[in-house]
Amino acid sequence: MANVEKYFKLVDQSQQQFIETLREVVAIPSVSGDASKRSEVVRMGEWLQARWEALGAVCKRVEPGKQNLEGTELDLPPIILGQYGNDPTKKTVLVYGHYDVQPALLSDGWETDPFTLVEKPDGRLVGRGSTDDKGPVLGWLLCAETHKQAGLELPVNLKFCFEGMEESGSEGLDQVIVDEADKWFRGTDVVCISDNYWLGTNKPCLTHGLRGVSYFHLQVEGPGADLHSGVFGGTVHEPMVDLVHLLSKLVDSKGHIQVPGIYDQVMPVTEEEEKTYEGLEFSHEALARDLKNDIIIHKEERDTLKHRWRFPTLSIHGVEGAFHSSGDKTVIPAKVRGKFSLRTVPNMEPAKVSELVTKYLNDEFAKLNSKNTMRVIETHGGRWWYSSPNHPNFMAGAAATEKVYGVKPDLTREGGSIPVTLTFEEALGVNVLLLPMGAADDGAHSINEKLDKRNFIQGIKLLGCYLYEVAQTDLTAV
Numbered sequence: 001m002a003n004v005e006k007y008f009k010l011v012d013q014s015q016q017q018f019i020e021t022l023r024e025v026v027a028i029p030s031v032s033g034d035a036s037k038r039s040e041v042v043r044m045g046e047w048l049q050a051r052w053e054a055l056g057a058v059c060k061r062v063e064p065g066k067q068n069l070e071g072t073e074l075d076l077p078p079i080i081l082g083q084y085g086n087d088p089t090k091k092t093v094l095v096y097g098h099y100d101v102q103p104a105l106l107s108d109g110w111e112t113d114p115f116t117l118v119e120k121p122d123g124r125l126v127g128r129g130s131t132d133d134k135g136p137v138l139g140w141l142l143c144a145e146t147h148k149q150a151g152l153e154l155p156v157n158l159k160f161c162f163e164g165m166e167e168s169g170s171e172g173l174d175q176v177i178v179d180e181a182d183k184w185f186r187g188t189d190v191v192c193i194s195d196n197y198w199l200g201t202n203k204p205c206l207t208h209g210l211r212g213v214s215y216f217h218l219q220v221e222g223p224g225a226d227l228h229s230g231v232f233g234g235t236v237h238e239p240m241v242d243l244v245h246l247l248s249k250l251v252d253s254k255g256h257i258q259v260p261g262i263y264d265q266v267m268p269v270t271e272e273e274e275k276t277y278e279g280l281e282f283s284h285e286a287l288a289r290d291l292k293n294d295i296i297i298h299k300e301e302r303d304t305l306k307h308r309w310r311f312p313t314l315s316i317h318g319v320e321g322a323f324h325s326s327g328d329k330t331v332i333p334a335k336v337r338g339k340f341s342l343r344t345v346p347n348m349e350p351a352k353v354s355e356l357v358t359k360y361l362n363d364e365f366a367k368l369n370s371k372n373t374m375r376v377i378e379t380h381g382g383r384w385w386y387s388s389p390n391h392p393n394f395m396a397g398a399a400a401t402e403k404v405y406g407v408k409p410d411l412t413r414e415g416g417s418i419p420v421t422l423t424f425e426e427a428l429g430v431n432v433l434l435l436p437m438g439a440a441d442d443g444a445h446s447i448n449e450k451l452d453k454r455n456f457i458q459g460i461k462l463l464g465c466y467l468y469e470v471a472q473t474d475l476t477a478v
């Protein structure tokens with residue numbers, strides 16, 4: 001039996017054990033955006049490092065510095081760099097993933113505790129981080145552990161880079177990648193990232209594009225303290241009134257961004273590109289099912305995909321400082337911060353986006369003649385990435401997908417952002433493949449996030465099989 005077949009067989013026999021490992025890591029609430037959870041993020045990084053070291057990997061814990069979160073000075077979580085195998089006759093694959101997760105509270109609407117993995121009868125493995133990105137990060141570890149257990153060597157040398165700040169802007173990571181490009185990452189032939197999702201629920205895909213992100217806080221400040229609306233309403237400029245007005249000016253109900261000039265740098269759609277929207281596993285019917293309501297703006301599927309992949313969008317996320325509990329508090333909040341972000345696309349420049357957004361909001365605020373003070377703060381950002389899917393690294397990903405799932409993968413772009421993708425490509429000068437494990441309906445960032453057992457188990461096979469394919473592929477045949 002070929003090594004890859006032996007590997008597949010042992011993966012099949014280890015399914016329950018793999019789910020238990022996923023349960024163990026989901027139970028660590030490694031929420032990078034919550035200052036009170038920082039020690040849990042660190043604990044998760046240490047868990048990963050210990051497990052890889054137990055396997056024989058050489059690891060380096062990099063402390064990327066400090067962060068100011070909610071007025072608290074915090075140590076950024078460690079970046080875990082690793083090397084597993086160092087055979088000069090083998091190729092070297094660098095894998096990246098993140099061990100932090102989005103916030104999750106039972107009160108957000110979760111059916112079960114977000115940090116207790118629940119295996120549902122229909123095969124869903126429900127828990128925060130199951131698909132984004134603990135399942136895939138475990139996938140690489142379980143692949144290596146399974147090989148060792150089967151007495152098999154990995155077909156390539158593996159380097160890895162796991163961070164704990166991806167959900168909060170990957171602070172500190174770009175510099176580490178640049179610093180280590182000629183040191184720890186030296187000798188990398190290709191990069192593979194498993195941190196996005198299929199387009200549908202049945203057909204796997206390879207991804208060759210990501211949108212960037214520019215995140216803003218819009219702060220309006222008035223009185224020194226919250227006020228009684230019965231006493232002061234109608235007699236003072238209310239920060240919340242100004243804020244709601246400004247937020248309403250950002251985007252219309254059809255999703256069209258109102259900031260003048262924002263579409264000027266967007267690359268026009270070519271005839272060649274039009275063809276890439278054909279034959280994909282994507283339908284409005286399935287999308288409406290995932291959304292649990294048909295609230296889709298566009299008529300044609302290709303327009304929905306274009307607005308997910310290749311046009312900028314602007315979303316409003318929340319307001320800090322505003323009254324938001326149940327009950328009827330009659331307060332005038334003194335200081336409020338609206339939070340919104342833009343997803344950016346080729347060829348938008350982050351500095352230009354920032355300039356246009358800031359100028360527009362200042363102009364709109366001036367029209368209000370308000371005595372409040374307003375500030376636009378850009379809190380984090382990441383660049384878009386677009387790559388050709390014709391590189392041999394993608395051929396290896398496609399061959400592995402066909403072996404594991406028996407179908408040719410769709411070629412997709414992703415609406416979300418993984419800011420370091422471009423940094424790896426530029427700093428290391430090698431091709432990057434995005435090879436997702438999860439499906440479109442996993443609910444990443446949402447309530448009841450899940451990873452299907454099928455995707456977890458087949459995904460572990462897929463990541464391993466991809467390594468075998470890279471080992472056999474001429475990566476110079478571009």
Ligand SMILES: C[C@H](N)C(=O)N[C@@H](Cc1c[nH]cn1)C(=O)O
Nearest residue numbers: 132166167168169195213416417
């Ligand atoms: C696609 C990836 N799994 C992901 O969820 N990325 C985040 C990155 C981010 C940027 N700001 C905060 N998080 C995303 O696209 O929202």
Ligand SMILES: [Zn+2]
Nearest residue numbers: 098132133195
């Ligand atoms: Zn992610």
Ligand SMILES: [Zn+2]
Nearest residue numbers: 132167444445
């Ligand atoms: Zn995420």
